[in-house]
Amino acid sequence: MKTVGVFLSVVALITGMVGCDGTPSSVEICDWYELDAIRDNLGGTYVLRCNLDSTTAGYTELASPTANQGKGWQPIGIWPNPFVGSFDGQGFEIRDLFIDREGEDNVGLFSFVDTGAVIVGVALIDADVTGEVYVGGLVGHNHDGSLSNCHATGNVTGNDNVGGLVGINEGTVSNSYSTATVTSGEDVGGLVGWNGGTVSNSYSTGNVAGISSVGGLVGYNDGTVNNSFWDTETSGQSTSAGGTGRTTAEMQDISTFSAATWDIVAVANPGIRNTSYIWNIVDDETYPFLSWQRIS
Secondary structure: OOOOOHHHHHHHHHHOOEOOOOOEOOEEEOOHHHHHHHHHOOOOEEEEOOOEOOOOOOHHHHOOOOOOOOOEOOOEOOOOOOEOOEEEOOOOEEEOOEEEOOOOOOEOOEEEEOOOOEEEOOEEEEEEEEOOEEEEOOEEEEOOOEEEOOEEEEEEEOOEEEEOOEEEEOOEEEOOEEOOEEEOOEEEEOOEEEEOOEEEOOEEOOOEEOOEEEEOOEEEEOOEEEOOEEEOOOOOOOOOOOOEEEOHHHHOOHHHHHOOOOOEEEOOOOOOOOOOOOEEEOOOOOOOEEOOOOOO
């Protein structure tokens, strides 16, 4: 498929374009305008085809510190109209996202994600996200969606239920990680602020700060956390409501993850990927990274 322009993308979003076999055809996204147009059809099927950053068309108007009267990006899927479609990042990076929506809830690249939603392969890099309650780099409120093979870096700040990747998770998060710095009053975690769903085969390394219910991986847990870890040294947190704390050296040791039955293999350096596995690691040198991650 060739990359479509803004006009064709909007047409596809509005009309619900389908393929010859009657199944939904994916809408390709290659700039901020096309990403923003997702909100016109929250049940569509989307595929990211390019890196998005501060030099990409639409950034100044939609995702920069001057966009929307200084509030930056408007999260996708604001309740009562949640995102229920599918979004495949394909390992392309979404960089420099800016959100400053202090006093607003359900804040992230995606606001509220509900039943049927699938978000996979998203690399959110150097995001700066601020909200009130249910704040995450990628998703503010994952009510019943599926997030997998995603990762986030940057800074995430809020007052309650704040996580580096997801603010509140009531769905599933798997094979994902965050290195974001996370700050909140309560229910704050390196990966997820409040978990009522399932978190599996995931980790976090970012510094986490808060007043109560503060966790290296998860701030408050009322769900299930399986085979997941956080770095006790870089996070500044010795405890978490879920997951297992490990030192930096242990977090860079393949045995930590292979013992937890991760789909992981050691490679010689980050430039040599083994895509037969979900995770790669340079043993004793790097944290695990997703095999699809692109070299910047």
